[in-house]
Amino acid sequence: MTELNLPGLGRHRLSTPEPLDLPAHPPRNRTAFAAAHVVADPLGGNAPGAPAAVDWDATLAFRHHLWSLGLGIADAMDTAQRGMGLDWAATRELIVRSGAEARAFRESARSAPDEGGGGRREGGRLACGVGTDQLTDPAAGLADITAAYEEQLAVVEEAGAQPVLMASRALAARARGPEDYLRVYGRLIAQAGRPVILHWLGEMFDPALAGYWGSADPDTAAETVLALIREHRAGIDGIKVSLLDAEREIALRRALPEGVRLYTGDDFDYPRLIRGDELGHSHALLGVFDPIATRATAALHALDAGDLDRYDALLAPTLPLARHLFAAPTYHYKTGIVFLAWLAGHQSHFTMVGGAQSGRSVVHLVELFRLADAAGVLPDPDLAAHRMRRFLAVAGVEA
Numbered sequence: 001m002t003e004l005n006l007p008g009l010g011r012h013r014l015s016t017p018e019p020l021d022l023p024a025h026p027p028r029n030r031t032a033f034a035a036a037h038v039v040a041d042p043l044g045g046n047a048p049g050a051p052a053a054v055d056w057d058a059t060l061a062f063r064h065h066l067w068s069l070g071l072g073i074a075d076a077m078d079t080a081q082r083g084m085g086l087d088w089a090a091t092r093e094l095i096v097r098s099g100a101e102a103r104a105f106r107e108s109a110r111s112a113p114d115e116g117g118g119g120r121r122e123g124g125r126l127a128c129g130v131g132t133d134q135l136t137d138p139a140a141g142l143a144d145i146t147a148a149y150e151e152q153l154a155v156v157e158e159a160g161a162q163p164v165l166m167a168s169r170a171l172a173a174r175a176r177g178p179e180d181y182l183r184v185y186g187r188l189i190a191q192a193g194r195p196v197i198l199h200w201l202g203e204m205f206d207p208a209l210a211g212y213w214g215s216a217d218p219d220t221a222a223e224t225v226l227a228l229i230r231e232h233r234a235g236i237d238g239i240k241v242s243l244l245d246a247e248r249e250i251a252l253r254r255a256l257p258e259g260v261r262l263y264t265g266d267d268f269d270y271p272r273l274i275r276g277d278e279l280g281h282s283h284a285l286l287g288v289f290d291p292i293a294t295r296a297t298a299a300l301h302a303l304d305a306g307d308l309d310r311y312d313a314l315l316a317p318t319l320p321l322a323r324h325l326f327a328a329p330t331y332h333y334k335t336g337i338v339f340l341a342w343l344a345g346h347q348s349h350f351t352m353v354g355g356a357q358s359g360r361s362v363v364h365l366v367e368l369f370r371l372a373d374a375a376g377v378l379p380d381p382d383l384a385a386h387r388m389r390r391f392l393a394v395a396g397v398e399a
Helices: 056-068 088-111 142-158 169-174 178-191 218-231 246-255 270-275 293-304 308-315 318-325 330-343 353-359 362-375 381-394
Strands: 003-006 010-013 032-035 072-075 126-130 162-165 196-201 236-242 261-264 283-286
Touching (some): 003 362, 032 293, 056 072, 056 088, 072 088, 088 126, 088 142, 126 196, 142 169, 142 178, 162 178, 169 178, 178 196, 218 236, 218 246, 236 246, 246 261, 261 270, 261 283, 270 283, 270 293, 270 308, 293 308, 308 318, 318 330, 318 362, 330 353, 362 381
Parallel strands (some): 032 072, 032 283, 072 126, 126 162, 162 196, 196 236, 236 261
């Protein structure tokens, strides 16, 4: 067994993760997106405030990994460091490249036989964030904000991806009430060529989004969201909610018009929200599905089979990991996502665009390592231990 010394925790023996055999098709009863991170170019100038330098080969290889498991990908969103290192030029290229890779994956899947004779026909699903982060003028008005959204919507649709209308810092700063949100979003939904996913990101993920939808009271904001959805029902696939408030999410889910999905973004309580109850369930659009992708997919297949005990057993060990990963300040969770991707062997380094690898302390990441091992999401314990030793050595710790 692989062992190493962890500061504050002592001698730690890594476990051997459970092998998980997955069916050839994606999960059937829940629509599930993993919000995917980007891999920085380790030799690029990824200092704070510098333009993002991305390792495109590694970034796109990770997307193929997620698709191969049967998950959809939510790209160019906050997990990809939108607003925290990934500038619009790099975001546009990410959308275009991911769109091309999604098409190639779907074409390959259609020609690959499986036990049903058709390969992963439903695979390669891609949704991409539509925002306003190319705006540089702090005095931008609603017309400028709408035009910025429209520019990005055109890029996403040209790439063949489903649009996710992301919460906008510029709109949060400029809007004077719910009517401004309803006007801007109504125009965008009417222009979109396919049903969109709305995006409600709480201020714990981005403090600049406080008071979104025109009110600091979440219940009042929810009424605005529901009014928007009811008015534009045909143009809305669903809404991603990241408020880290399970009861409020359930209340909103139950109030949605029939056929509109609630995509949970609650990285604290996703197992029970996806599992659901007698009145319904949430689908998933989650940053935590990036590091726990294989285990999450196996759990969703167990749910398809009606094996709730297996579903619970697969996801329960991931919850302490997720709650630590997304601990306050929550917006630095991306650092832990990339750290876990490095430990798991999905990339060769722990460097991030915008220098965001400094967003979490050594102590935080040590505990993240321990919890990832307990959750069974480190596929190669020897590699993970080797890399953890290297990380600790740089920090001046002998492991």
